[in-house]
Amino acid sequence: MIRILVTRPEPGASRTARRLEARGFQPIVLPLTETTALPVEASVFPAAVAVAVTSANAVRHAPKALIAALAALPCHAVGKRTAETCRAAGFTSVSEGPGDAQALAGVISNEFAGKEMVYLCGRVRLPAFEERLAAAGIRFHAVETYDTARLACSDQEIVARFSNKPIDAVLVYSARAAEALSPLIRRPALRGLFETAEFLALSARVAKALAEVGGQKVRIASQPDEDALLALLSLPR
Known part of the structure; x- marks a missing residue:
């Protein structure tokens, strides 16, 4: 059975593991980062x-009172999974973006140039999204609802988690996790x-952070979402 290492934080890691099991793979869950509410x-x-x-x-860790205060505003989510989370949290009008933060910034810049909006985000983030909004004259309030930190794992813990057997593939969802690898x-x-x-990297940015890790063994999902990432597992190695 093909053994796949899942490095994303919980609760997503367990969800991915279930998807892998349903496809006949053997998942090994080892989150390299964790998110905590601010x-x-x-x-x-x-x-x-x-x-x-x-x-x-950003929505999962946001206080309910904050979500309630914003729920009636149009919500622009980066992709499918984020849009689903926004709807579940209570946002009444959610638009699903193209799956990439910079592409979402382009959509928002065209629609809201010169206006004001709220940006729910994490403490650790790239500046490109906000730079694009600022260039369009959008006044935004960046509300940091969570932080991301590396998780420490001993050699003994990892060997035990792997059952002291090599793995076939590693799913890497973020540059932060890539740096921890x-x-x-x-x-x-x-x-x-x-x-x-x-x-297997979720995006080119994640692959770039993996440059020192996997060398020629790095492959990039065709779209920055999990469906495209898992699709790589069905392609010839």
Whole structure:
């Protein structure tokens, strides 16, 4: 059975593991990062005409009072999974974006140039999305609802999780997780577990962060979503 390492944080990791099992793969769940809620006040933004969300975690960790205050505004989510999370949280009008933050920024810039909006986000994020909004003259309030941190794992824990057997592929969802993989794979006790593995990246940005890890073994999903990432598992290695 093909053994697949899932590196994303929970609760997504367990959800992905179930999808892999349904397809006949053997998942090994080893989250390399975790997300935690930040203290956020339920502020009022009277001039805001819309909400932007580039990560489901931004909504998942947001206080209910904040979501309630924003729920009636049009919500622009980066992709399918984030849109589903926004709807479940209570947003009444949710638009599903193209799956990429910069592409979403382009859509928003065309529609809301010169206006004001709220951006639900994490503390760790790339500046490109906000730079694109600012260039369009959009005034935005970046509300940081969560933080992302690396998880520490001992050699013994990882060897036990892998049943001391090598894995065939690694699913990598973020640059943060990719950066955590590099020192992990270089540990002498763990090198043999990754020797024959290929690394499947959610996007070109994630693949770039994997450059020192997988070399020619890195493949990139055709779209920045999990369906496209898992589709790589059905292609010839």
